[in-house]
Amino acid sequence: MATSPASAASAASSGTRVLLHPTLAEIRLERVLHALSDPVRLRVVRALAETRDGLPCSLIDLPVSKSTTTHHFRVLRQSGVVRQQYRGTAKINELRRDELDWLFPGLLAGVLEAARQQEARPAPAVR
Amino acid sequence: MATSPASAASAASSGTRVLLHPTLAEIRLERVLHALSDPVRLRVVRALAETRDGLPCSLIDLPVSKSTTTHHFRVLRQSGVVRQQYRGTAKINELRRDELDWLFPGLLAGVLEAARQQEARPAPAVR
DNA sequence: CTCATCGTACGAGAAGCATCGTAGTTTGAC
DNA sequence: GTCAAACTACGATGCTTCTCGTACGATGAG
Numbered sequence: 001m002a003t004s005p006a007s008a009a010s011a012a013s014s015g016t017r018v019l020l021h022p023t024l025a026e027i028r029l030e031r032v033l034h035a036l037s038d039p040v041r042l043r044v045v046r047a048l049a050e051t052r053d054g055l056p057c058s059l060i061d062l063p064v065s066k067s068t069t070t071h072h073f074r075v076l077r078q079s080g081v082v083r084q085q086y087r088g089t090a091k092i093n094e095l096r097r098d099e100l101d102w103l104f105p106g107l108l109a110g111v112l113e114a115a116r117q118q119e120a121r122p123a124p125a126v127r
Numbered sequence: 128m129a130t131s132p133a134s135a136a137s138a139a140s141s142g143t144r145v146l147l148h149p150t151l152a153e154i155r156l157e158r159v160l161h162a163l164s165d166p167v168r169l170r171v172v173r174a175l176a177e178t179r180d181g182l183p184c185s186l187i188d189l190p191v192s193k194s195t196t197t198h199h200f201r202v203l204r205q206s207g208v209v210r211q212q213y214r215g216t217a218k219i220n221e222l223r224r225d226e227l228d229w230l231f232p233g234l235l236a237g238v239l240e241a242a243r244q245q246e247a248r249p250a251p252a253v254r
Numbered sequence: 255c256t257c258a259t260c261g262t263a264c265g266a267g268a269a270g271c272a273t274c275g276t277a278g279t280t281t282g283a284c
Numbered sequence: 285g286t287c288a289a290a291c292t293a294c295g296a297t298g299c300t301t302c303t304c305g306t307a308c309g310a311t312g313a314g
Binding site for chain 4: 086
Binding site: 025028042105107108109121 | 152155156157158160161163164165166169230231232233234235236237238240241242244245248
């Protein structure tokens with residue numbers, strides 16, 4: 001059996017502000033799926049999936065206000081999908097890809113691929 | 128490119144009661160993920176995934192009332208995850224597996240596998 | 255026809271969630 | 285110290301969702 005990737009209870013932080021992340025054992029599939037089921041959040045995840053070192057919130061432009069953006073990033077963090085850390089005044093977001101892959105092999109890849117497929121298809125007129 | 132599996136606008140029904148299903152083009156990833164993000168519905172999907180020919184609602188025992196069960200099956204049908212058809216007084220449910228695989232290759236398998244993985248893991252005490 | 259079974263429709267209540275604006279905190283630059 | 289930038293906290297609002305009970309409709313068995 002594989003060993004789990006670098007354990008998640010990371011308290012190591014450059015500054016004082018620490019953000020709570022669920023440990024691997026606390027990540028629940030239902031919560032992850034719910035986090036991914038919002039169009040705005042799915043968009044965030046897709047953007048993060050294309051980077052190697054994460055992005056600050058401010059670089060992902062979203063069709064919602066700043067406070068709503070904060071809300072969505074919190075949902076993603078609390079569900080275990082992203083890791084966030086402060087770096088100066090910015091907050092860097094990155095996918096917890098290795099950890100999710102360890103927990104749920106193929107899930108993230110499946111969702112990302114599905115999102116790509118859907119984008120390549122004509123969107124239905126109304127909904 | 129693959130051709131789509133047997134088109135979805137099936138009006139062929141033995142009785143009179145017809146149920147509306149989204150066509151392939153109408154199935155949205157976000158809706159599917161949302162449908163799968165409820166514990167009760169995920170349980171249903173897992174049960175259906177283990178059968179070949181579908182199951183009547185009444186054979187999947189769920190920790191909710193009958194009317195709530197109806198609600199969850201409707202969500203699953205409207206999101207495009209299951210197909211339902213009347214058969215006598217019963218209503219048979221089956222996964223739209225081929226169609227989902229065509230739309231979103233690997234997604235369903237990823238989710239089902241993730242559910243299995245999670246079940247094999249110790250559940251966290253509280254949540 | 256009568257009846258039991260299976261599922262639906264219709265409210266209705268409680269909870270959750272997405273969204274926003276405004277006011278605040280933290281940080282680095284000057 | 286002062287200032288701008290990045291993000292958060294809080295409260296409010298309106299929508300969706302999960303849950304239920306009760307009453308109803310459709311089907312097949314007797």
